[in-house]
Amino acid sequence: MITARALKKRYGDKVAVDDLSFEVRPGVVTGFLGPNGAGKSTTMRLMLDLDHGCGETRFDGRRFATIKHPMREIGAVLQARAFHPTRSARSHLRMLAAGSGIPAARADEMLEFVGLADVKHKQPRGFSLGMAQRLGLAQALLGDPGTLILDEPANGLDPHGIHWLRDVLKSLAAEGRTVFVSSHLLSEMELMADQLVVIGRGKMIYNGAVDGFVREFTQSIILVRSPQIGKLAAALSAVGGLTTEPAGDGTLRVTGADAATVGELAHRADVVLHELATETASLEAAFITATGMSEEYVARRTPTPGGAA
Amino acid sequence: MIDALRFEWVRLHTIRSTYWLLASALVLNVATAFLVALLTRHHMLTNVIVGAVVTAGGANPPVPLAAVFVAAIGIFATGHEYAYGTIQPTLTAIPQRSTVLAAKTIVVAVVGAGFAVVSMVVDLAAGVIFWHEVPDLTIEPLAGALPGYLVLTVLWAVLGTQLGQLFRSVAAPLVVVLVIPLVVEQLIFRMSNLPALDWLQPAVKFLPFLAGSQLTSLSGEAAGSDATQFGLFDRWISGSIFAAFIAAVLAAAWLSFNRRDA
Numbered sequence: 289m290i291t292a293r294a295l296k297k298r299y300g301d302k303v304a305v306d307d308l309s310f311e312v313r314p315g316v317v318t319g320f321l322g323p324n325g326a327g328k329s330t331t332m333r334l335m336l337d338l339d340h341g342c343g344e345t346r347f348d349g350r351r352f353a354t355i356k357h358p359m360r361e362i363g364a365v366l367q368a369r370a371f372h373p374t375r376s377a378r379s380h381l382r383m384l385a386a387g388s389g390i391p392a393a394r395a396d397e398m399l400e401f402v403g404l405a406d407v408k409h410k411q412p413r414g415f416s417l418g419m420a421q422r423l424g425l426a427q428a429l430l431g432d433p434g435t436l437i438l439d440e441p442a443n444g445l446d447p448h449g450i451h452w453l454r455d456v457l458k459s460l461a462a463e464g465r466t467v468f469v470s471s472h473l474l475s476e477m478e479l480m481a482d483q484l485v486v487i488g489r490g491k492m493i494y495n496g497a498v499d500g501f502v503r504e505f506t507q508s509i510i511l512v513r514s515p516q517i518g519k520l521a522a523a524l525s526a527v528g529g530l531t532t533e534p535a536g537d538g539t540l541r542v543t544g545a546d547a548a549t550v551g552e553l554a555h556r557a558d559v560v561l562h563e564l565a566t567e568t569a570s571l572e573a574a575f576i577t578a579t580g581m582s583e584e585y586v587a588r589r590t591p592t593p594g595g596a597a
Numbered sequence: 598m599i600d601a602l603r604f605e606w607v608r609l610h611t612i613r614s615t616y617w618l619l620a621s622a623l624v625l626n627v628a629t630a631f632l633v634a635l636l637t638r639h640h641m642l643t644n645v646i647v648g649a650v651v652t653a654g655g656a657n658p659p660v661p662l663a664a665v666f667v668a669a670i671g672i673f674a675t676g677h678e679y680a681y682g683t684i685q686p687t688l689t690a691i692p693q694r695s696t697v698l699a700a701k702t703i704v705v706a707v708v709g710a711g712f713a714v715v716s717m718v719v720d721l722a723a724g725v726i727f728w729h730e731v732p733d734l735t736i737e738p739l740a741g742a743l744p745g746y747l748v749l750t751v752l753w754a755v756l757g758t759q760l761g762q763l764f765r766s767v768a769a770p771l772v773v774v775l776v777i778p779l780v781v782e783q784l785i786f787r788m789s790n791l792p793a794l795d796w797l798q799p800a801v802k803f804l805p806f807l808a809g810s811q812l813t814s815l816s817g818e819a820a821g822s823d824a825t826q827f828g829l830f831d832r833w834i835s836g837s838i839f840a841a842f843i844a845a846v847l848a849a850a851w852l853s854f855n856r857r858d859a
Contacts, residue, residue, distance in 0.1 A: 333858070336692075355692070355695065358689060365705060368681050370681070372683060373681065374612055375608075376611070380611075384604070387601060387603060387604025388604075389600055427686060460800065484621075
């Protein structure tokens, strides 16, 4: 269990992390979401005492710096290419093992597990980003820790790699480990995470289940198709709280009611329906709604010569 | 602390730069020793010649070149952590920053000491080729200069480690360990000979790198005529000035490491 309380970090006048408190429970994958510059990496660095700030994080009740061999309890990777380019992958892991009282043979086991056994003696300067991410995961798992903190581990992985990572993290969580993983790849997070911590501009936006986040930040849309679309639109518009919008081809998009309500209203108005469907909102839609005002870096349209923009 | 020392030892011996820096330093020292022994083979064997061979030049060079290579090992020990971002895995394995810095300092210092001993033995062997005898190394100035060379190499190793930590890079500390002794101190030293700038002379004995070089002085207790003109302190007091300078750099590096974000 990770318990973060009142985390705060300033860079001069800029507040990077603003009074963040959350818990990460064991047994599930908790995703850490936010737009670029939202403060995800800074938060993770604060949690691991790499950065100095306010607040505290406890891992099963203890601060990171007070744990004698943290790699045996907390596996953390915050940067994909955090290795010396001429020290082999095997030596990199054996070095960390030596500092944590972990048997050196564990390095070979982990390289085998992440699929880097064939290149374990090679200098990692030529590793692709995906290979570097795999080495990072091997590093995180070196001490067989009960807690994992991974910053953007899916970056650079190919689709097979992402699928593999998702399965690994899911199975580690299923073993009762605490898994806290940041990403801006919403499609992966949607499949991987059970719980979410969503931040924007360093502030907490949401902390809870993925389904709850989607429900909270999106409205369900009902698609209804009828040969009597005008009559249906009039019947639905007469009900308070409902909004309708023509979607072409005899179809209406209805918000503010579920499919059953729309069906009953159509029945009462004696309207024939050819289709009645719920358009499920995605995590991406919810994320955009939730963080729309919190984007740190927004591209602006460049004025073109002559004024036509 | 034992785990941190193991970590640092594995870190040090699993990169190639450690080997080529030590090999370069050893080749440089042996070549110097060989040349001095060769060029003085027809002279009477004096303690000054023996000392110059065994310490590869004594206090004569403005910087002890082999020690600069050893300092580079120290610079890499800390500077590479930032150049390659490995400070993050290091601190997630050993979060106690003072322990990390202490382990790096101790391991690099031990490697420096080991290098100094090996270098002196090999240099001596190069001299024996021409001398056909093993000279008595227990009489002054050898009895002081040889341990002084060991201490000097260790101090340079510690200095490199701390500068790498202080600057969090490799290039800037390398510039410092070359430019200060070769340019800044030499400039002050030379300018103090000008009558208009002779008020600089009392400061010369406190120039840290110049003071450090007195650890290997072979001209009596200090550096011959320089000792008289500039009032240089004796071997061990001069060494203490260099050590005090390094202690100040160490304190700054330790404070910076503990106070700044990783």
